[in-house]
Amino acid sequence: MCGIAAYLGQKQAYPILINLLKRLEYRGYDSAGLALLHNNKIKIYKETGAIEQIEASLQGKDTSGLIGLGHTRWATHGPATQINAHPHHSQDQHLTLVHNGTVTNYYKLKVLLKDNHYSFYSDTDSEVLVNYIDFIQKTEEPNLLKTLTKVALNIEGRSAFVIHDQNFPEQLIAFNAGGELYI
Numbered sequence: 001m002c003g004i005a006a007y008l009g010q011k012q013a014y015p016i017l018i019n020l021l022k023r024l025e026y027r028g029y030d031s032a033g034l035a036l037l038h039n040n041k042i043k044i045y046k047e048t049g050a051i052e053q054i055e056a057s058l059q060g061k062d063t064s065g066l067i068g069l070g071h072t073r074w075a076t077h078g079p080a081t082q083i084n085a086h087p088h089h090s091q092d093q094h095l096t097l098v099h100n101g102t103v104t105n106y107y108k109l110k111v112l113l114k115d116n117h118y119s120f121y122s123d124t125d126s127e128v129l130v131n132y133i134d135f136i137q138k139t140e141e142p143n144l145l146k147t148l149t150k151v152a153l154n155i156e157g158r159s160a161f162v163i164h165d166q167n168f169p170e171q172l173i174a175f176n177a178g179g180e181l182y183i
């Protein structure tokens with residue numbers, strides 16, 4: 001069972017996210033990652049193995065940001081690789097997501113997205129999910145919250161996720177579609 005963590009506020013997100021992810025370690029995981037919003041740009045960092053790997057890779061680097069997403073992954077779709085670790089982003093990179101659970105009809109959605117000129121860098125159902133959200137947002141419903149309500153009707157399995165939309169940089173949406181989410 002993976003863990004998702006998110007922070008938006010007046011403090012630096014990075015140490016808070018690392019602390020939250022460490023508190024979720026007992027659930028088990030195979031890789032970890034986080035995204036930080038700084039100067040209106042999202043930067044994604046991810047590693048296989050323990051959360052300490054992320055800390056080591058970010059040692060001495062600028063981790064500023066008041067908004068961030070974190071994830072410890074328990075792989076269900078695709079092996080435990082750096083590329084499959086979360087956060088995942090939409091093809092145009094305006095949406096960033098950390099996902100807990102599974103989208104069991106992901107393959108059907110992936111075919112639909114490929115038919116609509118989406119391509120994929122990972123094996124995960126989560127990358128399909130973030131691009132499906134992007135697709136519905138662009139073709140049917142620009143409001144992200146309404147998009148998510150539509151998406152929830154078309155995804156199968158149990159999912160909970162937190163998503164950031166670059167077009168509304170100062171907000172995070174946590175969404176539960178039958179998964180586990182405690183706020």
Ligand code: GLU
Binds near residue numbers: 002072101102
């Ligand atoms: N199904 C997703 C994946 O394989 C999320 C797994 C999880 O809950 O950690 O990346």
